[in-house]
Amino acid sequence: MSVGHVARELEAAGIATVAIYVEAFSHYAEAMHLPRTVVTPHPMGRPLGPPGAAARQREVIAAALRLVDTADSPGAIERIGGAYRPGGLADDGA
Amino acid sequence: MTDSPTESLDEFAKSLSYGKRSDLTFKFLPRFDEPTIGDSLGAVLREVGAMFDSGNAADLIDLAISLQIDGYHARPLTERYRYDDGPFSRPERPVSESRVALLTSSGHFAADDDPRPLGVESMTQVEAEARISEFMKEAPTLSEIPVSSPADLLDVRHGGYDIRGSLSDHNVSFPIDRMRELDEQGVIGTLHETAYSFVGACSQSRLIKQTGPEWAGRLKSTGSDVVLLVPV
Numbered sequence: 435m436s437v438g439h440v441a442r443e444l445e446a447a448g449i450a451t452v453a454i455y456v457e458a459f460s461h462y463a464e465a466m467h468l469p470r471t472v473v474t475p476h477p478m479g480r481p482l483g484p485p486g487a488a489a490r491q492r493e494v495i496a497a498a499l500r501l502v503d504t505a506d507s508p509g510a511i512e513r514i515g516g517a518y519r520p521g522g523l524a525d526d527g528a
Numbered sequence: 529m530t531d532s533p534t535e536s537l538d539e540f541a542k543s544l545s546y547g548k549r550s551d552l553t554f555k556f557l558p559r560f561d562e563p564t565i566g567d568s569l570g571a572v573l574r575e576v577g578a579m580f581d582s583g584n585a586a587d588l589i590d591l592a593i594s595l596q597i598d599g600y601h602a603r604p605l606t607e608r609y610r611y612d613d614g615p616f617s618r619p620e621r622p623v624s625e626s627r628v629a630l631l632t633s634s635g636h637f638a639a640d641d642d643p644r645p646l647g648v649e650s651m652t653q654v655e656a657e658a659r660i661s662e663f664m665k666e667a668p669t670l671s672e673i674p675v676s677s678p679a680d681l682l683d684v685r686h687g688g689y690d691i692r693g694s695l696s697d698h699n700v701s702f703p704i705d706r707m708r709e710l711d712e713q714g715v716i717g718t719l720h721e722t723a724y725s726f727v728g729a730c731s732q733s734r735l736i737k738q739t740g741p742e743w744a745g746r747l748k749s750t751g752s753d754v755v756l757l758v759p760v
Contacts, residue, residue: 435605435609435732436633436668436726436728436729436730436732436735436759437631437632437633437728437757437758437759438609438759439609439732439735439736439740440631440633440735440740440743440744440757441757442611442614442615442740443736443740443741443743443744444617444743444744444747444755445614445615445616445617446615446617446744447617447744447745447747447748448617448748449617449744449747449748449752449753449754449755450617450618450619450753450754450755451617451754451755451756451757452754452756452757453757453758453759454756454757454758454759455759456760457593457597458556458593458596458597458599458600458601459600459759461600461601461604461605462605462759465604465605465609465610465611466605466609466610466611466614467611467612467613467614468614469614469615469616469617475593476593477553477589477592477593477596478553478596478600478689478690478760479552479553479689479690479691479692479693479694479700479701479760480693480694480700480701481700481701481758481759481760482699482700482701482703482706482758483700484693484697484700485693485696485697485699485700486696486697488699488705488706491699491700491703491706492706492709492710495703495706495707495710495756496710496715498756499623499628499710499715499716499754499756500623502619502623502626502754503619503622503623506618507616508613508614508615508616509614517586517589517590518589518590518593519586519589520589
């Protein structure tokens with residue numbers, strides 16, 4: 435909830451914010467009524483994605499920045515699809 | 529070894545949350561009732577067994593993340609920090625023309641600028657984990673980190689989460705490399721040259737009353753239009 439409180443202070447100061455939460459803590463963003471939130475299906479401590487997964491990390495940040503441009507009211511939440519797959523791990527067991 | 533001849537599943541789960549088996553990835557387990565703890569452990573073991581043949585950890589990873597979600601969602605946020613509405617600042621220009629800053633609660637700092645938590649020089653991750661209750665009473669310190677910092681000049685310490693991913697690649701929680709790339713590609717108008725990080729495990733009342741407003745003033749003075757926030 436620390437980042438939620440920082441978001442509220444920044445917004446009150448006239449700075450637009452967007453926060454990237456993992457799903458485990460998405461209920462915090464909702465309960466704190468944050469202005470813009472992107473939620474990832476990643477584990478705690480790795481909200482942007484697996485180590486070394488630059489494309490995935492870029493995808494998450496790009497979604498967050500798009501939300502800054504598109505959200506026209508507080509409480510906007512966008513969930514990122516996909517799964518957490520470190521080290522090139524495939525979904526199909528290959 | 530255990531302290532008593534028998535150990536209940538509840539006691540085992542509690543040992544993962546800053547106890548004798550402290551494990552920051554699974555510290556949520558005592559949030560479950562005892563039957564759910566047993567079912568969860570059984571499910572994890574079944575997936576480990578399945579890996580012997582599949583050689584693929586995808587299902588085990590999905591299960592562990594699913595348990596994390598269920599564990600943290602099992603307890604709602606304290607009423608004190610629930611809000612019916614919130615401030616909303618409408619950007620005056622698109623992100624591609626904005627000054628954007630990064631601020632995370634991941635506990636990163638420049639290796640030559642240790643914030644010395646609790647007055648301790650070069651505190652280890654193990655000590656930060658052991659002293660988590662003291663962190664929760666302290667006002668947080670905001671570390672300033674040049675966005676041009678190479679990986680070997682970055683450090684991270686946070687007693688509230690498993691930092692192994694962040695140690696392997698800081699971008700999983702402190703994405704300065706990705707932000708620089710987006711800046712170079714023109715997705716971001718200007719990337720603020722300083723990124724910020726603090727240890728999110730801190731006194732919420734001090735954050736609300738003191739440091740939060742101070743930080744907002746500091747960010748405002750930099751001319752930042754947008755702040756990308758990354759909680760862990």
